[in-house]
Amino acid sequence: MGLFRAPSLTPGDLIEVAGSPVRLKVNARARRVSLRVDPRKREVVATAPSQRRLGEAVAFAGQRADWIAQQLRALPQAEPVSPGDVLEVLGETHRLVAARTRLEAGFREDAQLGPVLAAFGSGDAFGRAALRLLKRQALEVLSERTAHYAATLGRPTPQVSIGDAKARWGSCRPPRTGLKADTGAIRYNWRLVLAPYAVADYVAAHECAHLIEANHGPKFWAVVEAIYGSQKGPRDWLKRHGNRLHGFGR
Numbered sequence: 701m702g703l704f705r706a707p708s709l710t711p712g713d714l715i716e717v718a719g720s721p722v723r724l725k726v727n728a729r730a731r732r733v734s735l736r737v738d739p740r741k742r743e744v745v746a747t748a749p750s751q752r753r754l755g756e757a758v759a760f761a762g763q764r765a766d767w768i769a770q771q772l773r774a775l776p777q778a779e780p781v782s783p784g785d786v787l788e789v790l791g792e793t794h795r796l797v798a799a800r801t802r803l804e805a806g807f808r809e810d811a812q813l814g815p816v817l818a819a820f821g822s823g824d825a826f827g828r829a830a831l832r833l834l835k836r837q838a839l840e841v842l843s844e845r846t847a848h849y850a851a852t853l854g855r856p857t858p859q860v861s862i863g864d865a866k867a868r869w870g871s872c873r874p875p876r877t878g879l880k881a882d883t884g885a886i887r888y889n890w891r892l893v894l895a896p897y898a899v900a901d902y903v904a905a906h907e908c909a910h911l912i913e914a915n916h917g918p919k920f921w922a923v924v925e926a927i928y929g930s931q932k933g934p935r936d937w938l939k940r941h942g943n944r945l946h947g948f949g950r
Contacts, residue, residue, distance in 0.1 A: 709754035714743070717758075718765040720772055722746050724754050733757045735764060737771045738866050739946035744768045776947030781827035787948070789817065789834070790841065791896035796830055798822070806833060838862050838893035838900075845904035846886055852927050855911050858884035865889050869938065870903045872910035884911055891945040895937065902934035 711726040721743040730749045733756050738745050746757040761768065785796045789807075792815055799805040799818035810816045819829035839862050847857045858872070865871070869892060875884040886907045892900040905928035913920035924931055 709751070709758065711751060711754070713754075715758065715761075717744075717761045717768055720744065720765065720768045722758075722761050722768065724748070724757060726751050726754065733760045735761060735768070736867060737775070737943070739775055739943045740864070740866055742772060742775055744771065774943070776944045781830050781948075783826065787817075787894065788896075789815075789837065789893055790900060791898070798826065805829065807837065834893050835862055835890045838888065838890040841897075842888045842892065842900060842904055845901050846908060849905050849908035849927055850911065853908060853912060853923070855908075856883040858886050858908075858911065861885070861887045862890040863887055864891065869942070870907040872907040872914075874911050874914055891948065894945045894948055895941070896934075899934045899937050902928055902931055906931070 709724060711724055713724045715722050715724065723738070723741070723743050723745045725745050725747045726749070727747050728749065730747050732749070733753065734747050736745050736747070737743075744761070746754075746761045748754045748757040781796070783796055783798045787794055787796065794807070794815045794817045795810075795813050797810070797813070797816045797818050799820040802820045805818050805820045807815070807817055817830060817833060819826050819833060821829045839860065842862070843860045846860050850857045856875075858875075865887075868889065870886060870888045872887075873885045876882045886904075888903065888907070892903055906924055909920055909923040909927065912923055921931075
């Protein structure tokens, strides 16, 4: 019997695997050990079904050390938010400019520059103001598309909010049975405003379909197809470019 015990592992621990940061997590609903990339924190999350199986998660991460390093190297560097930057907003190119007053802040068309996003402030304050405007735009557009698809399905419009989820572009809570005033709730990742309009529109249709079908079975995809059409293009775009959106404004 050894004199020293191996250190215990706890959910939330940050370990290194061949020099790469790996965060340990427990998810009782998980069926197996798994790895995923957290692009915002620039680390990999190793998930186990229970705390006693965290050792398996560590061992699995060690076996995939090369994959982990490759995924972290592929993450985009944080993009600065400052006047003169150019960014895509729902597929349309905008230039960031400094507003002279708060009243001038917002999206507008400039005679020389074309579409611009004018934010008030300097230094870090400019970046924070620009992000607030982008989030406001995301909420406005996604609220409108949610109302459209809910109406198409013959359902009342659910509550809409935005956040900055690590691995989801949207989530839906259907209405609770027996509560007439409850219309459900949908939460979107605000970074969808940096994707093409068709991608944000697809995510709205996808989440509204969950108002009827809570899973991802054939009936769910039939609903998406009926109200949106083919989702292959937007889904492929998110797979190829989704991580890049997490690099903006970190």
